Amino acid sequence: MNFFRKTIYTAVALTSSAMLGACDSFLQEYSQDLAKVESWEDLDELLVGEAYFQSGAFDFYEGGDTGENIDFLHFMSDEVTMTGGFEMDGSGYYSQMFPYYTWQADTGMDNKFNYKGGDESTFNLLYKKINVCNSVISLIDDQPVSDPVYDPVQKRRVKGEAQFLRAFYYFMLTNLYAEPYSPSTASSTPGIPLKYTENVEDVEFLRNSLSECYARIIEDLQNAMSNLDGITKQSVHFADRRAAEMLLARVYLYMQDHKNAAAHAQAVIDADKSLIDLRSVSKGEPTLVISNPEIIFSMGSYEIAYAFNNNEDYWYNCIPLIEISGDMIDLFSSNDLRSTRYIGKTELGGYDRAFIKYSGLSSTYGQWFQTGSVFTLRTSEAYLILAEAQAMLGKDSEAVSTLRTFLSKRMSGDYTIPEGGEELVSFIRDENAREFLIEGHRWFDLRRYTVDAKYPWSKEISHPYPYQDDYEFDRFDWYRLEKNDAAYTMPIPRKIIQFQILLGTVARPDRKLYDTTYEMWYGDDDDDYDDDDDY
Secondary structure: OHHHHHHHOOOOOOOOHHHHHHHHHHHHHOOOOOOOOOOHHHHHHHHHHHHOOOOOOEEOOOOEEOOOOOOHHHHOOOOEEEOOOOOOOOOOHHHHHHHHHOOOOOOOEOOOOOEOOOOHHHHHHHHHHHHHHHHHHHHHOOOOOOOOOHHHHHHHHHHHHHHHHHHHHHHHHHHHHOOOOOOOOOOOOEOOOOOOOOOOOOOOOOOOEHHHHHHHHHHHHHHHHHHHOOOOOOOOOOOOHHHHHHHHHHHHHHOOOHHHHHHHHHHHHHHOOOOOOHHHOOOOOOOOOOOOOOEEEEEOOOHHHHHHOOOOOOOOOOOOOEEEOHHHHOOOOOOEOHHHHOEEOOOOOOOOOEEOOOOOOHHHOOOOOOOOOOEEEEHHHHHHHHHHHHHHOOOHHHHHHHHHHHHOOOEOOOOOOOOOHHHHHHHHHHHHHHHOOOOOOHHHHHHHHHOOOOOOOOOOEEEEEEEEEOOEEEEEEEEEEOOOOHHHOOOOOHHHHHHOHHHOOOOOOOOOOOEEEOEEEOOOOOOEEEOOOOO
16 A cells, blocks of 8 residues: 555655655645555546646635646747736745746746745656556556456556647657757767656766656557547546547647648548637627537646736735737737737726736636646647648648648638748747747747757747835846747746756856846836836
8 A cells, every 4th residue: 555655656656765755744634545556446536636737816815826737838928018017926826936937047046036946846847747648558458347348448548648648748848958859969869867657866966868768758649549539528628539639739849840740740631620719709708618619628727817807805005016018019910810819908907918818807807727827738729830831831822721720710811821931930920929929938939949950940038027115116137048049948837856966957148137127017018107107
């Protein structure tokens, strides 16, 4: 019994014995729930409860989140801007996001440059879930069969879901803590440590190469597709064959294997071409809900949506915590339906640049549990992967045709698509930014564009970080991410390196502020407000 609990519920699979001591309370919490595995149903319950990402809500009163999320992913890109509007940031949301939002060399720093740690939680969480998947995959084949028809199918389903989740988590880890995939250097570029056994190992782990990481991710997804073939899922919150194929198309795209990316994206579309027509969506009506026919798979929650809300019970001045950045606003034309379905005004105060694609308004407050802001797969992604792969393969007319099919559900009136070449690829990249706004794509896209073999591209990003003094807005300190900056790769957290020295880390440059301003604004850059005004 003790062996099982230690095997299944190890909170950090990649730690030394000293780090494992921190998991005692977690092990104890579940010691009375699962003493042993007696059936595939036990493993199914384990998978649902511990391997899938769980939903939750961010509570600005209590100062914390109640679910599992990777919200910082949205703050590193050019999608959001902090407004300075929350004068009493009781939850510490600004401070939590500071090292990511300003691309600090050490992501364990707070906004006063004191080391607080906590940044290891995502690293640990993903490896914990991987270890649960390892356990399920290792034990599932040995479970007894009562119903010779039903049970073998369910065992295959559980195994396939675990393989899909393991691939997804390794994909996330690789794109957070390793450099972007370049085909010419992937075999010599350090990736992340791979662990495929369920046992706790008190050893020094080494990084596998980036090519090895991607090869194992692909293997898991191919096995997941095989095991999930013919399985009817209960809801979008469970993986199926199409979800595995959708993720596989994304993996091949990141590898710049455009032929395979196109093939799998086309297979996803052939299975179900459903695209939501934004003409049928009213302004302010959330679109990323489980009734959306585009959603193939989703888990976790959309906690970042709270920061766009301006519920007067939580905000003293009703100004939302963050806004959609000017860089993103500029990408939308007036005849793009997404400009008024994904972005809009808050219901209190009518502030611009609120995220309304998902629960960004007071009237939809509380729908955080339906879909996730990072772990969501949609049919629209298959269309845009197919278009990008076709353009990269020189099939420009096919890429344009794919885009027209997709944009017929997103645009009103006339619009122009470039005919080919780099201009067409740039258009598709902007489409990715528009369509997947605050869905966890943008930071990874910005990374992979820097190493694109055909059309490499990078951009400079500036972020203003707000400080308060005596519970009132004081100033913005400005930080900049340079083109092709080393900070496009996150460092292995300090507390992990302390126990796994051989992992090494990314040498992120020290990030210094380049400007300070003392005016607070919300909305258009023209409508600045002086900090002496009454908010």
